[in-house]
Amino acid sequence: MPTFLNTRDADFEARFTALLGQKREDSPDVDAAVAAIIADVRARGDAAVLELTARFDRLELTAGGLAFSEAEIDAEIAKVSAADRAALELAATRIRAYHARQMPEDALWQEPTGATLGWRWTPVSAAGLYVPGGLASYPSSVLMNAIPAKVAGVKRLVITCPTPGGVVNPLVLLAARLSGVDTVYRIGGAQAVAALAYGTETIRPVDKITGPGNAFVAAAKRRVFGKVGIDMIAGPSEILVIADGENDPDWIALDLLSQAEHDESAQSILVTPDAAFAARVVAAVEKRLETLARRAIAGASWRDFGAVIVTRDLAEAAALSNRLAPEHLELCVADPDALSLAITHAGAIFLGAWTPEAIGDYVGGPNHVLPTARSARFSSGLSVMDFVKRTTLSKMTPEALAAIGPAAERLAASESLEAHGLSVTARLGALNGAPNGGRP
């Protein structure tokens, strides 16, 4: 059974705090193994990657076969049905249109002092996307990672995707092609992350690595962080649905189950001021669980981590949601726009009962890589911003330096950084004799 809470209960705060602190993931400690793999790839390059791929993926490759050739990709893509291709193309088009609006703007302005200030955004030069193999090899995630990179202007974009036993998902290759990915390597695990970060004879290093993966991949990303940039380390998926009593219980049940079916550690929470409606949703979940293909996974998630919280009103529901800072938040209420203004922490908000969260997973346009485990308190979903960086710009004139330089000298003195101060003093001293802008 899921957890049942009611804000009117005396022990509510204690039980809600327990829910907040609940640990849903037991990451195996693979750090030592990952450190050894990374060291091996750094030391031996391709040879290490090939050996590790043979061992972990039961796949014998040569260096020349690490990447899919264009002909191989063509052959795989040919297997995709027209309907699947059309759906993927629609998704790619919509994701591209949404992310194109995220491109940040440069700025440059002149101050009254004469100084010019501003900043300029530039793309990361090369990025690598990790795509899991097997069942979790989601073409939608390829789009969600690759399209923002390409919109940002990343010139070289590569994918690593393990192909255990040589099997690849054709839709992953199609998604890569639709997104403008340059190269797809058929390797995975910590060895793929190491190859992307440090490079080998065949695989050129990248500057940023994104994408989901298992415990080995997550540990490897943590280890190479600093050498390259990484995105977040995502935890199990979550949904919180705030619903009033005027909803179809089956719709809400399916939305809760669409997270639960991801993973036994996923979490689905219903928050409603209507206790009778809550009971109807719970019944609808049970009924759907009887037939759902992934009922074992979804049932375990719902039983172990599901929760139903009955509140006094919608305002209280919003306040609890902010404390949970959910990855996905559905507002299935009469005026979702108004309620959304009370939401301060959430990865993505789905407004109104006609917006099931699954739309956001595929075709809505916003990114489906979102902050989990309450990290929406301080972080955002994947976006174009993850593939650009800002360079600040400053340009003083002699007059501007005369105006603000003395304050810099003063502060440098207070911090005992003499050369800092002297670099200003020398210029100010030359000011009278240097009408040519300081160029002697």
Next chain:
Amino acid sequence: MPTFLNTRDADFEARFTALLGQKREDSPDVDAAVAAIIADVRARGDAAVLELTARFDRLELTAGGLAFSEAEIDAEIAKVSAADRAALELAATRIRAYHARQMPEDALWQEPTGATLGWRWTPVSAAGLYVPGGLASYPSSVLMNAIPAKVAGVKRLVITCPTPGGVVNPLVLLAARLSGVDTVYRIGGAQAVAALAYGTETIRPVDKITGPGNAFVAAAKRRVFGKVGIDMIAGPSEILVIADGENDPDWIALDLLSQAEHDESAQSILVTPDAAFAARVVAAVEKRLETLARRAIAGASWRDFGAVIVTRDLAEAAALSNRLAPEHLELCVADPDALSLAITHAGAIFLGAWTPEAIGDYVGGPNHVLPTARSARFSSGLSVMDFVKRTTLSKMTPEALAAIGPAAERLAASESLEAHGLSVTARLGALNGAPNGGRP
């Protein structure tokens, strides 16, 4: 002696690659000690913090004395000279004005499908800034961390600053007050980071921790990452100066030394197409090193990590700079704006000989917390963006769901996520009979 390279030399590429790969920092492995400190603070709260502070900072406190009182802050601030206060106020005003322009904009638009999409930015609720004690207790860094947080709208902003033996820098407290910091705790080390991340009886937890610190602080920030957000882990400071021969060698020498004096691991690099000018700068550095107060530190940095690279032309200089991706880049050339367009990776650019890097450390306006160790390839300096996060918004209408829902059903089926598809199917099935927007 610094490293001397010339791009015309046969061994240039090998030697430049060695410079790129040079390791400038040997972080002591303090991770086990830090893990124990964090566990202790989580288990025993205030009691652990007080004991650790007594041990490491030789300072006996009570829980009630962990924070500076307003009266204590007033008394310390009264010690600041009028000139120092005016300089700090000028810096704060300019940093605030620059960062106010960084506040990102919300977006909301309606598509032809009828769907509404967009995003909304919200501030982190509470942030903690770590300020080192002793010599590296820089008031300018307080401004650079605190002001972007306040511009972003962070409601609760606290500082932890160790006060070994009870000694505090009055300018740090003044900078905190000018920045709108709410509380200053006189604690430091891993125990301060743990208290900020997990909270104690006296110290409320925050959502984001920023600011520089020693190896213990850096290790603690890495460990609490995920529980809270952190900023970058900064390495030793760096400057790269691209200068033509038409500069005053002493100005350039002082700019190089203003990084070198920070730290024996700091790095200062001159890149110039003019070999004779390079020699004049080297001589000027040597001359300044004779009298500089921090000549031991600056001299060691220049000797061990300084470099002078003579290039064929300025375009080649820019290309090398991009490979180094320096934290600070000065362009002391006739047309710095034009040359800046060739720069793809740098934390901050200082345009023209009248813009010494030290201006950016204090009063220019842009942030002085910048990516080091070549991480400007994939990351940006501290900004308002570090204290806000984006929530994506999606709102379907029945018509919009009818238009794009079938593609989501198709993709869900291809990923074997049945409930995802059903959450769309159930709504599409109800469409004809549900003119009231799906609310039964």
